[in-house]
Amino acid sequence: MNIHEIVQLTALEAAPRLLGKMISRITEDGEIRCRIVETESYGGAEDKGSHAYGNRRTARTEMMFRQGGYAYIYLIYGMYHCLNVVTGDENDPQAVLIRAVEPLTPKDEQLMLKHRPAAARQLKNISNGPGKLCQALSIDKSCNGLHLLASGGTLRLEDPPEDIFYDIESGPRINIDYAQEYAAKPWRFYIKNHPYISAKNTTPLPYLLERPPIL
Template sequence: ASHAYGGRRTARTEVMFSAGGTAYVYLIYGMYHCVNVVTGAEHDPHAVLIRAVEPLTSTDAARMAAYRGITVKKPASLSGGPGKLCRALRIDKSLNGCRLDDPFGPLWLEQGDSPENLDIAAAPRINIPYAEEYAPLPWRFYLRGNPYVSVIDKQAKPLILS
């Protein structure tokens, strides 16, 4: 389900060939942005789609709801889904290619809790039946019980870190 499957290099996918730690932002259905984190070495196109985010403060949640222009009825409606989270964080194509390891940049990642201390679920990805033998692989990860996750897979297994 990679846009760069088979080494396909286009204007859209060129960012995926950047070094890990780069944002890959693109538009789907002509109306929703999606943000991915490039994870591979330079010239080795790998990226992870970010499907949900959790605001860490009530101020963040209020700002995200204002950006979305909604009254939040349940947490997943705020930022549970790639398009929703991009609207809630004002992520658009202007951020495509930005480095996520620069804390002074417009978009960055910070280290959170150690994965060994988290209850991480592993399940198949969503909406990629065309990925053939890769579609059922457990390459979707989320925090079990997190209210910002939009789709809970009842068959999800705990992620075992070694």
Template sequence: MPSRKMLSPDLYKLTALQAGPLLLGQHLVRRTEDGEIRCRIVETESYGGAEDKGSHAYGGRRTARTEVMFSAGGTAYVYLIYGMYHCVNVVTGAEHDPHAVLIRAVEPLTSTDAARMAAYRGITVKKPASLSGGPGKLCRALRIDKSLNGCRLDDPFGPLWLEQGDSPENLDIAAAPRINIPYAEEYAPLPWRFYLRGNPYVSVIDKQAKPLILS
């Protein structure tokens, strides 16, 4: 049976840049009508507050869409892109300081989890990344949509939450630029995407990625 050991509240207090690599190896849990699905987070991107030109909240922009980013850390920020794909983020940091970590890829923990995710996607999985390697893919596989926007990720009785998984200090982590944000100008090439090197569920492998050592 799952341990149900919740993620440390201290992680939610960190900036997005600090929290991004520390979320790798942790478990994202989705409660559905068919049962719980557990996944290991294998790829993240950090969006570092009002000064980050890649962030929806750049310049302190507060709109109906971005308001959740100004919540206290531990809140889910879910939004729609291209009118069809949802993305899920972990809001971190202090209230009114908009930091968020995009979850870009997850790995199902068991074959049962994988089968349920494939059924929700309505696909035959030819390679792991096609199941949940990408923010839109994982949201479809976990039935995450805007109805979960604003839910607390530290509540194990809710629809979506985070539990402790692997110790990030023991993982082989790569750091690379974030994906598809040319509008972020000087922030675009910063190595604020983190992933587990060699994991088949990672969405994009960067041959120029650098190893990240956590102290």
């Protein structure tokens, strides 16, 4: 499924399908490209973990009510930005948090290290968390509302040259104890055993995506 089709889905459907897709970020130092390896779904007004729970519509959450394909950027702890992909239909608040990415090439890795030099001792720490990856890709609130499918955009989602089918695991989302019965929903998805994921589940659940028929 290509990226244009994925952003039309609900967040829960889109989150595992974004794994393996690529992000392109144009910075003052050059283009950085990376692969998405971990996501979390925040979908619908009923999700108590979502900023838009109960159709809460504020200046902050307004972006979640857009048509799928836009970037929703917010700040946590007053210092870390988080990148989300808005999905689904207009006026239905759906978003997928990008939790971890891996650089595609040594050049991408070096450009990311310019923004996160502290990660040099352990390279997976460049981007194995939502705040870390935003630092590494120089993503901040100025990116809020960017169309991620726009040709030539400074922040874009892209399909890889060829589809690779990964073993995917799922488990509860991170740090949302406030979400009551929604805190335990297995709505975090990641590529199994990938070194860049932010955390492993103690009891991971396998998640199977449909594969195209062999012709």
